[in-house]
Amino acid sequence: MENYFDIIFSQVNITLSVLLIILIIYWLITMISGIDFDLDVDVDVDIDADVDVDMDTGIEGGSMDFSDVANAEVDREHVVNKGTRKLKWWQIILIYFNFVGLPFMFTFTFWIFNWWLISVLTTMLTVSYDNSFGFVIVLLAIVPSLILTKILTAPFKSFFKNLNKDGDKAVDFLGRQAILLSNISGEKLGNAEVNVDGNIMNVYVKSLDGSELRFRESVLIIKQSDDKNFFFVSKS
Incomplete structure (x- = not known):
């Protein structure tokens, strides 16, 4: 047990371990107190109507509030520039890996956990948790952790599809x-x-x-x- 503790909090894995602990505390406080730490990340998707984004979102917010619960599923090939501009590469990544298609903190927690798990297991198996090669493994683990996050979070899209960020039925905006x-x-x-x-x-x-x-x-x-x-x- 002590050896596992040393691996989890080794110089290579300590950053992800501490971040995961913070996220666990965040969710515990949210569940117990009901406090909604609304995370508003300004993606600034200044899209033109000529940009064909093939998605069924219902995303609310010019600044694309990540706490909004929407159902966005956009592949890179679906973002087609018909006239003026495309979405930025990092916007496509966020959408593709469900950081926009689901509540941001939900997907972010999945990602950090997957990243942490892959890093800990790999550095343990390669005995690299206390050397410079371990840092390389942690960086490389970003890619498979994102892929795993997309796979694991995809089933939740249907659950959140018709809900707003408070878990209620989507608002009818017509006539307002x-x-x-x-x-x-x-x-x-x-x-x-x-x-x-x-x-x-x-x-x-x-x-x-x-x-x-x-x-x-x-x-x-x-x-x-x-x-x-x-x-x-x-x-x-």
């Missing part, structure tokens, strides 16, 4: 008032803020008739796009 968080016109997508029973939610929006709509302007959500990636809005 929204406040624009960016200027939109023509084919340009933007962000809007919607107040739903006191809860502020963000959605992707596009002008219904292509007319210019300004920042902080009040708009009415008319309908959802066929691919469910954004909503069409008009002046209220």
Whole structure:
């Protein structure tokens, strides 16, 4: 037992071990207290409507709030540049490995655990947990840990598909008032803020008739796009 402890907290594995312990504490506090540590990571996906992203998401938030529970499954070949730009490589990686398709902390915990497990087992079998070769193994373990994370988290996508971040049924945004968080016109997508029973939610929006709509302007959500990636809005 002492030998296992030495391996887990060796100079090679201690960083991942400590991070995993922090994540375990995070989930314990969340389950016991019900506190939602809302992690808002700004991915800044400034996509143009000409970018064809073949996904059924319902992702809410111009800044792509990772705590939103969405069902995104995008392969690299699905991101096609028809006119102006593509998603950045790191955005594709986050989406492909379900960091966007599922609650971020959920997928992140799976990834760290898989990375830690692969690193500990491999360094133990190769007796490299106390030398420089072990650090190489830990770095190389990133790739298989991501692949394993995608495989293990994929079954959870159907569970979260129709839920919002509070675990309730997805909100019906049609007919609601929204406040624009960016200027939109023509084919340009933007962000809007919607107040739903006191809860502020963000959605992707596009002008219904292509007319210019300004920042902080009040708009009415008319309908959802066929691919469910954004909503069409008009002046209220």
